[in-house]
Amino acid sequence: MQDLNDILKKDELLSKHCSYRVGGPAKYFATPRNEYELLAVEEFILKNNLKYLLLGGGTNILFDDRGFNGCVLSLKHLNRYIFIDGETVVAGAGILLDDLVKYTLENNLSGMEDLSGIPGTVGGSVFMNAGAFQCEIKDIVKNIKLMENGKIFTIENSEAGFGYRQSRLHGKKILEVSIQLKKGGINSLIRREEILFKRWDKQPLEYPSCGSVFKRPSGGYAGKLIEDSGLKGFSIGGAKISEKHANFIVNFNNATGRDIRELINHIKKTVMEKFGVLLEEEVKIIDF
Ligand SMILES: Cc1cc2nc3c(=O)[nH]c(=O)nc-3n(C[C@H](O)[C@H](O)[C@H](O)COP(=O)(O)OP(=O)(O)OC[C@H]3O[C@@H](n4cnc5c(N)ncnc54)[C@H](O)[C@@H]3O)c2cc1C
The missing domain is CATH 3.30.43.10 (Uridine Diphospho-n-acetylenolpyruvylglucosamine Reductase, domain 2)
Structure with missing residues (x-):
């Protein structure tokens, strides 16, 4: 061994x-x-x-x-490579998603610029079916190389069970993904700049967070429901509902995991009482 x-x-x-x-x-x-x-x-x-x-x-x-x-x-050090073959790009799971976006644009390929600025790895983005603006990772994935119980195999996009911020890849280790892009132009670079600006403008990126805490409920936005519940700025310990974006909980002052969990529960309870909507967490909560 x-x-x-x-x-x-x-x-x-x-x-x-x-x-x-x-x-x-x-x-x-x-x-x-x-x-x-x-x-x-x-x-x-x-x-x-x-x-x-x-x-x-x-x-x-x-x-x-x-x-x-x-x-x-x-798995953030796993398979840190990117290969380009025409309009197909193969990226290892450990590559940062935003580095991949930059690299494809530098190579005159477009199709994933809307994912600009999403933090985390390529592997995590596939597991979560990460997305923003007009694009989700499922829109560009061709196939995915996986490991399960020591066996390595490849599946097609249609076999991944992609849905809104989810896949059905539980228990499988994502090793590599191949994506389909198009020869692109200058507009994709401009689009990336616009998106990065919007992110800085609308999100409290100066504080530690996990991005949006809750998924979008049908027929509405979690942030709007939280804001309309009067919860913007509400805090427990060192965790606070961002004043800039109500679906973000920020660690503004040495928060504990417990502070954040309690705040999540408080938000769910309040939104349920006020609007009868059950918010579902997008963030993965990991028990000891
Ligand atoms: C400031 C900020 C902004 C954000 N904006 C967005 C956004 O616009 N859109 C969006 O969709 N998300 C957004 N997110 C959330 C997050 O960035 C994405 O969900 C991201 O794709 C998670 O990737 P990760 O590598 O960090 O995964 P992790 O957080 O490490 O893991 C997430 C899940 O994926 C699994 N996983 C990770 N890697 C692998 C692998 N190689 N094989 C199998 N399973 C794996 C983990 O077990 C876990 O269940 C944001 C987060 C922050 C902090």
Whole structure:
């Protein structure tokens, strides 16, 4: 078995690995860089009968203050490559999504510029079917290379079970994705600049957050319901509902995971009481 010393740590603080900046230590924290190392970590997990969690950039995750009593598999160093073949682009799971957008535009390819500025990795974006403005990742994915129980295989877009901010890839490790773009022009670069400006204008990017906390409920916007409930600026401990964008909870003053969880529950209760709408979390809440 491959030596794991290089890629396996004990008691690694999860607050260093998520955009909320909260979370206690993981019993084990592994950062495999390729499929061989990933297989070795899988073997270690199996042998020690550990529960595990797949982590990309940690930009849509809320960890527990006690940490994680198993092995966190950070895939942000996995398969950090991009290949371009005509209008097809192959990107490894660990590439940052925004770096991929930039790279495709630099290579005169368009089709994913609307995803500009979404933080996190390519792997995480596929699992979440990340999207913004007129594009979701599912609109450009051709196929996805996966690992499950030590086996590597490729599926087509139609087999991924993509829906609004979700896929049906639970339990599978996303290794690589191939996407279909088009030869593009200057307009895509201008579009990227506009989108990045809108993000800075509308979102509280100066604070740690996970982006939108709740999914869009049918027939409305979570942010509008939260705002109309009079909750903008409401805080619990160091966590606050952003004044700039009510669907963002920001860690404005050393929040704990518990502060954020309590605020999420408070929002759900208030919006249910006022409007009878059950908000569903987009953020993945991870228990100890
Ligand atoms: C400021 C800000 C703005 C945001 N704006 C947007 C937006 O406009 N649109 C949008 O859709 N999202 C947005 N998000 C949320 C987040 O960036 C996306 O959901 C992103 O795609 C998550 O990627 P990640 O690599 O950080 O995944 P993580 O948060 O690490 O993980 C998310 C989920 O994906 C799984 N996962 C991660 N990598 C893999 C892999 N390789 N294989 C299998 N499963 C994996 C994890 O187990 C977890 O369930 C925003 C977040 C922030 C902080």
